[in-house]
Amino acid sequence: MKMYLALIATAFTLSACGGNEPAQTQPAAQPAPVAASPVAAASESNAPSATNVPSECQIVxxxxxxxxxxTQEIAIKSSCxxxxITLNHTGKTPKAxxxxxxxxxxxxxKAAIVADGASAKLxxxxxxxxxxxxxxxxxxxGGGESSTFTFKTDKLKNGDFEFFCTFPGHVAMMTGKVKIVD
Ligand SMILES: [Cu+2]
Structure with a gap:
């Protein structure tokens, strides 16, 4: 019986070693892959800000x-x-x-916020x-980074609201509507 267990232990050790080898030969500098589930990744790294927000009110x-x-539209349920919002940058180019x-x-x-933002610099x-x-x-x-922020939706009830990027020169390409939906 002891011999049998020892054999199992040996086989397990061998297979464990075999399984580790390919991982060790991978280049260490390989860029991290984009998270398969951005929502899950964001709530892990930014748990304090999103803890109280139901999943149906979390936007990526x-x-x-x-x-x-x-996306060109952010739709927020009226029940939220x-x-x-979690913003992922799936590229590789630095923030600057x-x-x-x-x-x-x-x-x-929007236009005034973008203009003042350019003066405020990076x-x-x-x-x-x-x-x-x-x-x-x-x-x-920048590339490979994410940011999550949480906000109250009551200021979005009346009027036209938009989302946009304030990096100089980006607003023409990077903007869309924010809507409250049922
Ligand atoms: Cu931008």
Whole structure:
């Protein structure tokens, strides 16, 4: 019986070693793959900000090195008193060259927020500090980075609202509507 167990243990050890070898030969500098489930990845790394937001009120937006968001509309359910938005940058270009953020504001305030943001420079994520026209905003992210923010939706009840990126030159390509839907 002891011999039998020893054989099993030996076989297990051998198969475990065999399984580890391919992983060790992979280049260490390989870029991390984009998370298969952005929502799950975001709630892990940003748990404090999204903990109280139901999954149906959690929105994921992807952006890339081609200066694009993967959606032109953010639809927030009217039942969501709070919503969270996770912005993923699936590209590789650093923030200084191809940074993106998501800013939510009244459509009428967009141009002025973007203009003041350009003056505020990258060190302020291209947003004027304490700009009270901004309803909510993510951090500026570069390739491979993500940012999650949570906000109350009550300011979105009346009027036209948009989301956009304030990195200089991006707003024409990177903007869309924010809507409250049933
Ligand atoms: Cu951008």
């Amino acid at each position: 937006i992807n952006s890339d090195d081609a200066m694009k968001f993967d 008193a709070q919503a969270s 060259a191809m940074g993106h953020n998501v800013v939510i504001a009244a459509a009428a305030d 060190e302020n994520d291209y947003l004027k500090p304490n700009d009270n026209r901004v309803i909510a905003a993510s951090k500026m992210v």
